Amino acid sequence: MAQIEFRNVSKYFGSNKVIENLNLTIEDGKFTVLVGSSGCGKTTLLRMIAGIGPATSGQVLMNGKDISEVAPGKRDIAMVFQNYAIYPTMTVRENIEFGLKNRKVPKEERNRLIDEYSRIVDMYNLLSRKPSQLSGGQRQRIALARAMVKKPAVFLMDEPLSNLDAKLRASMRIELKELHQKLKTTFVYVTHDQVEAMSMADIIVLMEKGEIQQVGTPEEIYHEPANVFAAQFIGTPPMNIIDMPNGYKMGYRPESVVFTAEKPAGDGYRKKGRIVTREMLGAETQYKVELSSGQAVMVKIADSRFREKQDVWITVEPEHLHYFDLSGVHYSHGGAPELLAEVVGGMNDV
C-alpha cells in the first residue's frame, strides 16, 4: 500500500525541458493511468517513481517519505516495461526467481511463490522455457509474474499492452483490471491510448507537453473536460469543437447529436449539413458531416439509415453543449444561457 507524491519535480534532458515544477499525488490503492501523446512526459514520471530516471529537481515521496535517494531495488515497486525487458538468457523460472534471489528470499519460499504466480499468469507448464521460445503474450505474462511475485506496494506499467494484437490487448485489459481488484495495490499505468485509459483507470492523469491537463475519473474527464485539449483527447471520435462569433468555443460529443432529414423544432443547436462519409461500425454508425459553414463534424449514432451525400439536420440539445472560454478552459456544460442565445441567434441555420 502506498501513496506517491510528486513535489515540484522538473526533468531536463540536457537543455531540453520535459517537465517543469509538476505536482501530483497518486492515491493509494487506485488504478491511476497517465495518458498523453508521445513525448508528454508520462513515461518520465513513471521512471522517476521507479528510480531509473531520477528527477533533475524536486522530490518524489512515497507514503510521505522522500525516496529520491533510495535505490530502485529497495523501493518496494515493480515495473512492467513496454518491451517486457525479460532476461533473454534466463528461463521463465529464472526470470521470475531473479528478483527473489536478490532479495535473499529462502529457496522453499521462492519455489512456492514461483509455483503460485506462474499459475496465476498461466505459465506454469512453461517454466523451463527460454523467452525466445515464447509468444509476445506469453512474454508479457512472465513480465507480469516477475513483477507480481515481488508483492510490491506499487505496480508500474509502461505501455505493457502496446506490443500485443488487438484481441489479446482487449483480454489483457480485463485481466489487468481483475488483477488490480485482487491485489488492491497502487497501480500506475502509462499509455498513449485513451481507450485503454478510459477502460482501466480509476483515475486518469491527462498530460500534454510536460503539464497535467486534468486529473479525474473517466466519467469526469469524459463529461466535464477541463479544457479543449482534454475534450479532444478523450473520446472516439473526439469532441467537435466549433468557434463562436465571440471568440469562445463550443463543443459537443459526436454521440450527443440527433440526426433528422427535416428541420427539427425547439431550442439548441440546429445546423444543416451533408454527409461526406459513413462508417458502419456495427452497433453504431459514424458519419462525417460537412456543415453549411464549411466545417466538418463527426457524428456517431445508432441509426445507420443515412447515406453519403444525403442532406441532413444536426441537432444538439442545450444540455449537451460545452463552452470553452478564450483561453480554452472549460466554461460551462449545458448552462450559460447568454452563450446559448448566441448559438441560437448567430450560428443556427434556418
Place this chain on the structure above:
Amino acid sequence: MSKDKTPSYVHQNKGSLGKRVTNAVTSWLMVLPAVAFLIAFVVYPAVNMAIMSLFYSNATKPYKKFIGLDNYNTLFFVKKDFYNALGNTAYYTAGALVSIIVFSVLLAQWMFRSRKLNNVAQTVFFTPHLVAGVSAGFIWSWLLSSQSYGLFNTVLTSLGLPAVRWLDDSSTAMISIIMMNTWKNIGYYALIILSSMKSIPTEIYEAARLDNASSFKIFFRITLPMISPQLFLLLITITTGSFKVFDSVRIMTNGGPGDSTRVLSMYIYDYAFQRNNTLGYACSAGMIMMIIMIVLTVFDFAFVEKKVHYQ
C-alpha cells in the same frame, strides 16, 4: 499412385530437368572462387604435408625416401623436444587466451559508459593492433631489455624494486611474450566485446536494478551471458591464433632462453628449414599440430557452444 496425387510441393521443388541443371551450375559457379582458393591453399598443402610426413626428405628433395610412419615414431618416442614445444605452446595459448579475454572484457566494461575519454581510449587501445607483429616484438624486446635502456626495469629500479630479467629468464620469458600479445590484441577484441555490450537493451539493465541486483550480479548474470556469442568467437579465434604463434616469439626470444619459449610453429620451422634432411619430420609435427587444432575447435563447438546464448 496416379500422377495427380503427387503432393504439389514435390512438383514445385523439382522443376524441369533443364532448370535443375541450370540451378546446379549457377550455384557451383558462385562458390567456385572460394572453393578453388580453399583447395589450392588449404587442402592441397595439407594433403601434401600428410604425404611428405611419410618421407625422409629435405627442401630440394621433398620425396627422397619413403619411411612410412618413422617420423611419427621419432616424434613421439625417440626425441623429447616435441613434447617440450607442445607444452610451451599449450602454456602460451592458455595464458594468452585467459589474459586477452579477461582484459578485453574488463576494458570493454570500462569503456562502456559514453564519456569523451572513452573515444580516445578506444583509439589508443586499438592502435597496437595496427602495428606489424615483428615491429611490436622489437619494441617490446627493447622495453623489456635487461640493458640500461629497458624501460620496465628502469621504472622498477627507480621505484626501489628489484629488476626482472624478463626475456632472459626462462620463468618470465613466456609471460613477457603473453604480455606483449595481450597489449597488441586487447584493443581489437575489446572493440568486438564493446559493440556487443552496447547492443544489450538498456531496459534489461533497468529491470535488473529494479530486481535489486548488484552490479557484480548484473555483470555475471546479464552482461556475460548476453555477450557469450562474441566470447565464443574470441575463444575460437584466440585459441587457433595463439596455437600458431610465431613472429613475436621469433623476434623476442627466438625460442630461448634454452628451449623455454620454443613453440610448435618455431619447432616446425627449425626442422623444416634450419636443419638437414628433416623436412618430412617437420611435416609430421605439422600434422600433429593440425590435428590438435581441429580437435580443439571441434571440442569448442561440441561442448562450449552449448553454453552460448544466441538471440
